[in-house]
Amino acid sequence: MIPPALEIRSLVKTFAAHRAVDGIDLTVHTGTFHGIVGPNGAGKSTTIGMAVGLLTPDSGEIRILGHDALRDRGLTRALTGVLPDGLDFPERLTGAELLRYTGGLRGLRRAAATDRAAELIEVLGLAKGAGTPLADCSTGTRKKLGLAQALLHAPRLLVLDEPFEAVDPVSAATIRRVLRRFVAGGGTCVLSTHSMLLVEQMCDEVTVIHQGRVVAAGPVAEVAAGSSLEDRFVELVGAEASGSAGLDWLTGAR
């Protein structure tokens, strides 16, 4: 039996008095696209951060492809590619140098790293970013370079936090194709996003997190329960559709 690509049990994380993750259970099946959605501050990035070892959980279990991620950290790191959201890069390196650096960090042979980096730069349209210091790259280019470094060592599990943020539509289509090929080849992709449309288009399964807890999980169609995922999401997180009242000074006839 193939173990789940990512299995989280009773995960808890508290920052001062705020419980950001409150006993989350999550299973991502191998060879699938899995979306994690939730309102701002729901605990998505904290959960992902703990899964890939950037945050230490207060309690709970995390297994990656059958290995204990808290104990066998070296092994699970080798199997995982990560694109976190909002973290810095080595800003003085150019895009090409970043890929060369991460290739070395991952223990790739120089020739292999060089070939793969060149191919990723071409496929993701990163020719300009490859020669520009990361500090001077646009947000979209940084996202694409971050994705390239996550793919470079051919991981089996890809964990991406907001991978399409600020990426232009053409590049986004390219990235979607690359990720589909990755999953078709047996890889697993977990992505956190605010775009319900993206989840509906790409994901096999989705987990909805609200206030540090899982409020729904399963195949996308099942979670949507006959309506659009966006409507269902608003219903699940208990948000009221505001914006229809007030602002008369703005919307009234002049």
Added chain:
Amino acid sequence: MSAAPATAGPPAGTLSAVAVPARMRATMLRRSLREHPGPAVAGLVGLLAAAWLIWYALRGDQHTLGLLAGAWVLGWIVLPLLLGGGRGRVRPAHLRLEPIGGVPAAIGLLAASAIGIGPAVSLVALAALPVHAARHGTVAVLVTASGAVLLWLLGLIGSAIALEVVGHAGGPVGALLTGIFTGTAMGVAGSLWAVFPWVSVLLTAAPEGVVRAMAYVPSGWPITAATGPTGQGVRRMAALVGIVALCAAAYIMLVRRVLIAGVPFRPRATTAASPVGARRERLGWVPAATRAVTGREARAWMRHPLRLQYLAFAVVYGALLAGLPLLSDVDLLLPWAGPLAVLGAAAMSAGLVGLDGTALWLPLTAPGGERAEVRGRALAWLLVVTPIGVLLTVAGVILAPRVDALTALSTLPALLGAGASVPVWVSLLRVRPVADPRHPTSADNPTDIVSVLVATAGGLLAAAPVLALAVWGPPEAAPLLPLVGLLCGAAVWWGGVWLADDRLARRGPEVLAAAGQRSRPPETVIPLTWNVQWYRENTATAWALGLLTVGWIPLIPQGVMPLAFGIDGGWIVAGHLDAGARTAVGWGMIGVGVAMLLAGLVLWDRRPAR
């Protein structure tokens, strides 16, 4: 950002547009004075220095006075780059969305720049020129007063240009300039004993060489214009007006460029496209992951403005500390230029992790990334600093062939070993993130004094056995010194690497979280008016303010001035005593002043967050 009212109305006149930046600056200054005692304390120190300059002008040498006035204006231009003077300043980019032209904007920005403690204190200091000219009559006073105003304008405009072009550039120029300046200041401060005799000669009467040079220095022109032939005086004052006009024109062009282009002028060097093609393998014996981190670090050392600043500081500091004693015919320290520079580089590297923001996530998600991160950082530091240390040491040995350089040469490997690894551990232990890792400026140095002291102590610890053996060991043990130095360097290297490994392996996520904490807790707001209730509730902060304000009095006028310059006014206690007692009281005053300032700093650091 705009201070204009939010409601739509008729377009504001040019005069009103010019006044907007000044009003913005006045608000910023008021807020800054409420939140932090730093500017007020700096202002007090500046006023003391200005008072001394005026006192010197009453009976001092005119050429030395011109030199000191020039140094003051130069300091006004350069110091804000070092001390973060760009913060709280109204910049051309702030007016980008305002309907205002280049000339009115430049005038408004200069008017805003003139509002502050620095310009006010500088105006007082430059008053020394007409004070000096008073002995030559009313016309001389008027001419030198005009010259002083022109020099003041030169400082004002020069400072504005420097901050806009260099201070916010984030490029190598500002970084190197700041590093050279701080290195010079620290090097001179550390060599006061050697500089004082030369300074006392200069203060008594400028040597012939200085007199000749001052003919070409604008700060000397106002006095020579008032005291020399009329024709020459007119030419020099006209030249001074021309220089100020040129600077003003340059500033107007700079402001116009920012307003029109819509982006701040930022002459940042861009790195040429680096092909992904395979290159020659270097450091083949090093594990691939460590080699990758070493490569990243080596590039960062050559490109990061603050790292360049640190290197420039270390080189200048080491060279001056070892070379300035030559002014007193002492060449014993010359071979120590290398070790001193290495120690300086180690001290300045005590906050490197914080400079990279949260980029640490990359090694923390790679197998064995922590070990590679620590070793790669240490190795890159060695690769960058070793040539500097060796070159300076060899230069010192060549310049002072009669000096026994064995101890200095033996200390070098010890300091290199410690300097490579101990700062890595310290910067993982005390992460002080830079506000903007993408575009840091030379004014954003996040390194704190405790980290610097610990990193320095690591170097001194490694060098101690070598020094102890050289000083107290038998003469026949001298050939062992290089071996002891090497062993000590290797031992402290491994110690530092072990500590850093342990820190990152056990507390990696914690270090990463600290690197992401860029927002500081809100500062304590100090009331500008007398508020008894506030002072009762904030006793520690009130004491800190008092000590930081008053501590300078025993330190500078009561301690440094009578000891260093032989000043003995009516209220200077040491000035009324004989040689031995005078020295003792002077040093005692320095001790009291330092203790008061340190206590003030400690109390200020412990003030409760709002």
